Amino acid sequence: MNKQNMTDTTFNSEAYLNMQLLRFTTAGSVDDGKSTLIGRLLYDSKSIFEDQLEAVERDSIRRGNEQINLALLTDGLRAEREQGITIDVAYRYFATPKRKFIIADTPGHIQYTRNMVTGASTANLAIILIDARNGVLEQTIRHTYIASLLRIPHLIICVNKMDLMDYREEVYNQIQDDFNTRIRKKLHLEDVRFIPISALKGDNVVNPSNRMSSWYKGTTLLNLLETIDITSDRDKINPRFPIQYVIRPISEKYPDYRGYAGRVAGGIFNVGDTVTILPNHNTSRIAGIDRYTESLKTTQVTQSVTLRLEDDIDISRGDMIVHSDNLPQESNEFDLMICWFDHKPMNPKGKYIIRHTTKEARCIIREVFYKLDINTLEQNHDDLQMEMNDIGQIRIKTTQSLFIDSYKQNRITGSLILIDEATNATLAAGMIL
Numbered sequence: 289m290n291k292q293n294m295t296d297t298t299f300n301s302e303a304y305l306n307m308q309l310l311r312f313t314t315a316g317s318v319d320d321g322k323s324t325l326i327g328r329l330l331y332d333s334k335s336i337f338e339d340q341l342e343a344v345e346r347d348s349i350r351r352g353n354e355q356i357n358l359a360l361l362t363d364g365l366r367a368e369r370e371q372g373i374t375i376d377v378a379y380r381y382f383a384t385p386k387r388k389f390i391i392a393d394t395p396g397h398i399q400y401t402r403n404m405v406t407g408a409s410t411a412n413l414a415i416i417l418i419d420a421r422n423g424v425l426e427q428t429i430r431h432t433y434i435a436s437l438l439r440i441p442h443l444i445i446c447v448n449k450m451d452l453m454d455y456r457e458e459v460y461n462q463i464q465d466d467f468n469t470r471i472r473k474k475l476h477l478e479d480v481r482f483i484p485i486s487a488l489k490g491d492n493v494v495n496p497s498n499r500m501s502s503w504y505k506g507t508t509l510l511n512l513l514e515t516i517d518i519t520s521d522r523d524k525i526n527p528r529f530p531i532q533y534v535i536r537p538i539s540e541k542y543p544d545y546r547g548y549a550g551r552v553a554g555g556i557f558n559v560g561d562t563v564t565i566l567p568n569h570n571t572s573r574i575a576g577i578d579r580y581t582e583s584l585k586t587t588q589v590t591q592s593v594t595l596r597l598e599d600d601i602d603i604s605r606g607d608m609i610v611h612s613d614n615l616p617q618e619s620n621e622f623d624l625m626i627c628w629f630d631h632k633p634m635n636p637k638g639k640y641i642i643r644h645t646t647k648e649a650r651c652i653i654r655e656v657f658y659k660l661d662i663n664t665l666e667q668n669h670d671d672l673q674m675e676m677n678d679i680g681q682i683r684i685k686t687t688q689s690l691f692i693d694s695y696k697q698n699r700i701t702g703s704l705i706l707i708d709e710a711t712n713a714t715l716a717a718g719m720i721l
Contacts, residue, residue: 307383310518313392313408313440315431316417321448325417325487325509326393330382332494333510379407386514401662401677402629404434405717409703412518413442415509420453420484424466426663433662436475437625437679437719439699441521443480444512450500451486457503460484474665483509522589523698527555527563528616528691529609530645530701535594547578547594548603553645553700554693555611557587557595564612565603566691571612572599606647608691616691616701621654623683624695624718626674626706632715634674640715641707642686645700649688650709657681674716681721695719 314322380391392407408414414435418428435443445467453459464482472480483492484504491497494510507515532550557563561574576596577584587593595609603609610616628634635653642651658667659680674680695702706716 307386307388308518309388309390310413310513310516311390311392311411312413312415312513313404313411313435314415314417315404315408315435316448317419317422317425317427320417320419321487322393322417325415325446325448325485325493326380326391328487328490328493329391329510330380332490333382333384384510384514389513401430401434401679402627404431405438405627408435408438408440409699409717411438411440412521413444413513413516414440415444415446417446417448418463418467420447420449420459420463423463424470428467429471429665430662432471432477433475433665434679436477439696439719441479442516442518443477444509445480445482446487446509447482447484448487450484450491451489455484455486455491455497455499457500460504481506481512483507483512485509523554523693523700524589525555526614526616526693526698526701527557527561527611528553528693528698528701529557529595530647531603531605531607531609532646533605534603545596546600547596548609549592549594550646551592552587552589554589554698555614556589557609557611559585562612563597563609564615565601566608566610566615566618567689568602568607570599570601572597572601574598606645608645608647610691616693618689618691620687620689621683621685622690622692623657623681623721624704625679625681625721626716626718628674628676628678628680628716630708630713630715631676633676634716636672639709641709642684642690642704643707644690644692644704647688647690649686649690651684651686651706653682654685655683657683684718692720694721 314326316322380393382389392411416428416431416435418424432443447460447463450460471477483506484500485492486497487493491499492504492508494508496508497504529552530550531548535545535547535549537545557574557577559574559577562571563574564571574595575598577587578594578596579591584593608616636656637653639650639652642649656672656674657680658669659671659674659678660667662679691701693701702720704718704720705714706718707713708715
């Protein structure tokens with residue numbers, strides 16, 4: 289970065305580590321300007337290193353562009369640069385004095401639906417781009433449905449390329465009304481925000497636009513990203529702690545230490561809480577919570593910690609610690625929505641490996657209910673062959689009982705993946721209903 293940019297974006301390390309992180313994804317139809325928008329965010333927020341900027345400027349000149357092509361900042365694959373499209377999921381990291389961000393720039397093509405599902409699976413927020421010239425398209429329905437399926441709690445609808453429509457208010461209003469009528473009501477979306485922008489010119493991305501100030505009184509995209517409340521997005525009601533690793537140092541300094549390491553999947557654990565260990569349903573109390581070299585009194589959702597219990601209990605990877613008065617559902621047969629990833633179609637009665645939190649088991653497909661047309665949201669009950677990028681509802685039966693919540697309730701304990709027994713390839717992602 290140049291000296292001015294370093295001054296603007298340098299924070300002390302402790303403040304940076306404690307800063308809240310927002311993960312967001314972008315989606316839109318081909319040529320709606322997703323990569324240009326991300327490039328504009330990075331460029332105007334002074335989050336680009338000088339050598340990166342120089343490389344993009346050289347590429348822009350070589351390609352004959354009249355001005356710097358900001359899309360080249362995120363279209364990292366050679367095929368993407370040559371075709372001017374996004375194929376893979378491009379992750380970018382930047383920070384402002386208010387927040388840290390991880391961006392997942394996901395592809396808009398229907399043949400890359402699996403890439404969008406992967407990139408959006410951990411997002412707090414989704415930005416859906418709509419070309420002001422074209423309005424709401426079938427692809428808009430598809431992208432919004434996937435965001436809804438993945439329970440992304442916040443949506444920002446950016447009506448892009450307003451510069452090509454002379455920044456007219458009626459164009460923006462028509463698209464907003466059309467989206468609310470055709471999509472928002474049908475999918476029962478709650479937190480949806482609309483912003484008219486021009487990613488190419490920078491209007492309402494980082495800086496307010498003086499071209500639309502007479503009729504648009506809302507905030508800029510960056511300001512909304514910095515201030516939107518995400519504290520209630522995680523499941524803080526149902527304490528869930530899947531065991532990842534049992535820690536037994538057996539050293540002179542820690543001769544009797546026994547701890548259970550993992551990531552808090554939901555709720556809050558406190559020292560002294562009465563807990564139940566699944567699947568054996570033994571009970572104990574939390575004696576201590578360790579994190580690196582410090583001892584904690586309480587945990588936070590998604591925090592990686594080690595729990596110590598008052599009693600010596602047979603616990604191993606794949607078990608789960610929960611509050612004794614708040615148990616998850618325990619089942620070996622349940623329904624889920626899946627997105628099929630693999631080139632090889634799903635075997636309707638096939639046997640697969642299932643990975644859920646830290647537990648692994650085998651399963652069989654019991655029934656395929658329907659395949660979804662994600663452009664029209666119609667359910668197809670006739671063609672039940674699940675192929676790559678298809679989304680549908682199935683029922684599975686597992687060899688062992690799993691401790692599950694619905695995906696709507698908890699995105700960690702409510703999700704799973706299907707694995708090929710022979711190749712260990714990831715075949716599908718599932719959201720428990």
